[in-house]
Amino acid sequence: MENVLTIQGLTKNFGRLCAVNNLNLEIQRGQVFGMLGPNGSGKTTTLGMLMGVINPTQGSFSWFGQPPTHHLRKKIGAVLEHPIFYPYLSGRKNLELMCLIKEAPPENVQKVLALVELSGRQDDKYRTYSLGMKQRLAIASALLNDPIVLILDEPTNGLDPMGIAEIRDIIRRIANDGKTIILASHLLDEVQKVCTHFAILRKGNLVHSGPVDDVGKGEESVEVMAYHDDLALMLESFEGTLSMKRETQQFVVKMKPGFHANDINRYLFEKGVTATHLVTQKKSLEKQFLEILAEADHAAPAKN
Amino acid sequence: MLHLLKIDLKKLIDYRTFWVICGLYFITLIAGASSGMELVKWLDRTIEGFGGNINIQRIPIYHFPDIWQNLAWCGGLLKIGLGIMVVISITNEFTYRTIRQNIIDGLSREEFLYSKVLTNVTLSVLSSAGLFIIAVVCGLIYSPEYDFPYGFTGIEFFLAYFLEIFAFLSFALMLGTLINRSGLTIVLLLNSYLIELIIKENVDNYFPGIIPFFPLESIMNLVPMPFARYFLQEIRDYVTLTSVVTALVWTFLFNYFTYLKLKKSDI
Numbered sequence: 001m002e003n004v005l006t007i008q009g010l011t012k013n014f015g016r017l018c019a020v021n022n023l024n025l026e027i028q029r030g031q032v033f034g035m036l037g038p039n040g041s042g043k044t045t046t047l048g049m050l051m052g053v054i055n056p057t058q059g060s061f062s063w064f065g066q067p068p069t070h071h072l073r074k075k076i077g078a079v080l081e082h083p084i085f086y087p088y089l090s091g092r093k094n095l096e097l098m099c100l101i102k103e104a105p106p107e108n109v110q111k112v113l114a115l116v117e118l119s120g121r122q123d124d125k126y127r128t129y130s131l132g133m134k135q136r137l138a139i140a141s142a143l144l145n146d147p148i149v150l151i152l153d154e155p156t157n158g159l160d161p162m163g164i165a166e167i168r169d170i171i172r173r174i175a176n177d178g179k180t181i182i183l184a185s186h187l188l189d190e191v192q193k194v195c196t197h198f199a200i201l202r203k204g205n206l207v208h209s210g211p212v213d214d215v216g217k218g219e220e221s222v223e224v225m226a227y228h229d230d231l232a233l234m235l236e237s238f239e240g241t242l243s244m245k246r247e248t249q250q251f252v253v254k255m256k257p258g259f260h261a262n263d264i265n266r267y268l269f270e271k272g273v274t275a276t277h278l279v280t281q282k283k284s285l286e287k288q289f290l291e292i293l294a295e296a297d298h299a300a301p302a303k304n
Numbered sequence: 305m306l307h308l309l310k311i312d313l314k315k316l317i318d319y320r321t322f323w324v325i326c327g328l329y330f331i332t333l334i335a336g337a338s339s340g341m342e343l344v345k346w347l348d349r350t351i352e353g354f355g356g357n358i359n360i361q362r363i364p365i366y367h368f369p370d371i372w373q374n375l376a377w378c379g380g381l382l383k384i385g386l387g388i389m390v391v392i393s394i395t396n397e398f399t400y401r402t403i404r405q406n407i408i409d410g411l412s413r414e415e416f417l418y419s420k421v422l423t424n425v426t427l428s429v430l431s432s433a434g435l436f437i438i439a440v441v442c443g444l445i446y447s448p449e450y451d452f453p454y455g456f457t458g459i460e461f462f463l464a465y466f467l468e469i470f471a472f473l474s475f476a477l478m479l480g481t482l483i484n485r486s487g488l489t490i491v492l493l494l495n496s497y498l499i500e501l502i503i504k505e506n507v508d509n510y511f512p513g514i515i516p517f518f519p520l521e522s523i524m525n526l527v528p529m530p531f532a533r534y535f536l537q538e539i540r541d542y543v544t545l546t547s548v549v550t551a552l553v554w555t556f557l558f559n560y561f562t563y564l565k566l567k568k569s570d571i
Contacts, residue, residue: 087400
């Protein structure tokens with residue numbers, strides 16, 4: 001697979017604060033790469049360095065195997081943090097200006113405006129736009145020069161549920177075109193829905209990186225409900241139970257490797273109990289994320 | 305080159321403040337430069353004994369070749385208007401953070417600076433050209449006789465005027481880049497002559513020789529005040545090489561400091 005981005009030992013210090021610490025990362029063509037981390041974990045600083053607005057303290061990175069230049073940036077569509085435009089220019093004029101900078105064909109302006117459904121408001125000044133429209137214009141601007149790589153930093157920040165769904169839809173459509181996308185977010189649900197790979201940053205350190213599909217591998221947890229007074233005892237004595245805990249109305253049974261929900265079902269039925277509720281819990285990215293962060297906290301508690 | 309100029313002009317062309325400030329500037333420049341005789345007449349009416357027994361109609365402020373230096377000096381007084389426009393243009397990029405997006409979009413930091421410098425050149429050229437046209441028209445109207453090539457003596461003051469404007473706009477661009485806030489920068493720009501004057505007065509007692517090399521002093525030195533000649537005083541009615549070289553060095557430094565700031569800072 002072709003590497004789109006290779007980061008080697010990238011470090012940024014702001015005075016005594018280490019915002020990004022010795023980051024190594026590779027992103028391959030066609031990946032939708034999620035960058036996760038709590039606020040202030042160094043996501044935006046990293047992206048800022050990749051886009052040439054923040055000078056790295058140490059380390060290097062290369063796009064498409066070449067050292068970074070401003071010409072390469074023209075083929076990358078990026079929106080960092082919040083949308084940035086000239087407030088006194090209309091949406092269309094803002095995009096036309098970007099066309100000049102990116103040396104993109106001017107007819108792309110109408111294409112991307114249509115894509116994000118802003119054609120109707122294109123001649124209004126940018127400062128009159130709502131937050132959702134600003135975000136959509138930012139995505140339009142990122143798509144302006146038919147980019148090979150798309151970088152989106154918190155693209156759904158501050159949007160209402162409909163706006164979030166719209167943006168997610170746009171991202172999916174772009175991903176289906178085979179474009180490489182780097183998506184920084186703290187909305188884990190978002191990342192799990194659209195990303196193929198993800199990395200987790202914590203206080204400037206990379207604490208995890210891997211495919212999203214790997215999330216949820218490992219032991220299973222099963223939720224059980226049944227009308228029976230001795231259900232707790234029964235579940236505890238089941239041979240496949242690793243551990244068990246009570247959650248308001250239901251029991252959550254952590255299974256030993258090789259045991260699944262159907263084994264519990266058969267076991268209970270043989271005992272003359274029919275379950276009213278039996279669900280295998282899918283391990284969410286959120287859970288994994290919190291686990292990884294907790295592990296990282298545990299591993300380096302003295303450092304901070 | 306032209307491409308970068310187009311980028312910066314695209315930012316300004318739909319910006320109402322730009323048109324208001326530049327409009328005011330050019331109207332003041334044209335009206336001010338062409339109404340010198342009216343000013344003299346007004347002074348004559350208001351101040352008793354103004355000009356003594358001389359017929360004020362015969363003061364040759366608009367005659368070739370006096371007109372070149374006279375108008376170049378007067379035009380130089382108004383450059384603060386353009387300076388404020390340049391400050392607004394650069395500090396907007398910082399307050400709206402559009403400089404960040406420009407660079408993300410693929411402009412290099414050098415190219416960003418060039419685009420601003422090219423606009424400064426354009427504004428300086430427009431000022432010089434506008435003032436030159438007024439000088440030619442007024443000269444043709446008021447001069448009693450056209451004695452060329454003698455009439456072209458001192459026309460090099462228009463090149464000095466161009467350099468004066470461009471040097472000052474470079475200074476404004478530097479201040480804006482270093483300070484980033486429009487209000488503060490404009491206040492400092494307006495007060496910069498005063499601040500330099502205070503320093504000059506203090507330096508004067510010890511090293512009077514270095515005073516012509518002060519930045520704003522060197523810009524003012526390009527075109528010296530000409531009107532004392534009408535009161536029979538000696539004036540410098542030519543452009544000196546030292547003043548041009550000093551101003552050029554400062555212009556280079558202003559832009560170089562801007563470059564260093566842009567290069568080193570995280571945007």
